Amino acid sequence: MARPLFTLVTAAALALLVVTACTSDNEEDSLPQPTPQPQQCDVSNVTFSKTITPILSANCYTCHSSSFSEGGVVLDTHAGVKKQADNGTLLGVITHASGFPAMPQGAAKLSDCNIARIKKWIEAGAPDN
Numbered sequence: 761m762a763r764p765l766f767t768l769v770t771a772a773a774l775a776l777l778v779v780t781a782c783t784s785d786n787e788e789d790s791l792p793q794p795t796p797q798p799q800q801c802d803v804s805n806v807t808f809s810k811t812i813t814p815i816l817s818a819n820c821y822t823c824h825s826s827s828f829s830e831g832g833v834v835l836d837t838h839a840g841v842k843k844q845a846d847n848g849t850l851l852g853v854i855t856h857a858s859g860f861p862a863m864p865q866g867a868a869k870l871s872d873c874n875i876a877r878i879k880k881w882i883e884a885g886a887p888d889n
């Protein structure tokens with residue numbers, strides 16, 4: 761009686777092996793998956809006119825324009841933004857770093873992607889491009 765049972769167990773074990781082998785084969789055959797990212801963020805080709813201006817216009821101009829500048833901060837000219845970028849204040853306020861007033865004031869923090877874009881532009885020297 762022990763022998764048929766043994767055979768059955770062996771067969772089951774072999775079947776399991778085959779299934780496992782097939783599964784890993786399938787994984788190897790499938791196309792390489794891109795690194796999972798919560799959201800795609802394109803930080804290539806970041807420019808002042810095409811990338812930075814729209815972000816600031818949508819989130820900051822209401823309080824920081826040439827005609828109405830809270831704290832004397834003007835963000836609708838390149839010179840005004842560069843001044844805040846070069847001294848580290850711009851990155852400080854948008855990342856809500858300690859020691860800086862969190863911006864945009866009274867509104868949600870900018871998206872991680874927009875912060876990454878602004879950071880990239882600052883690191884590039886805050887060019888007027």
Ligand code: HEC
Binds near residue numbers: 849853865
């Ligand atoms: C609802 C109005 C409002 C909005 C919107 C706003 N700010 Fe401000 N911001 C202020 C006020 C008020 C001050 C000055 C008072 C203070 O320091 O808290 C200020 C100060 C600043 C300063 C100077 C901080 C310092 O320590 O010198 C920077 C830089 C700045 N804001 C950037 C931004 C940016 C970038 C945005 C958009 C992402 C933004 N702000 C949106 C109201 C606003």
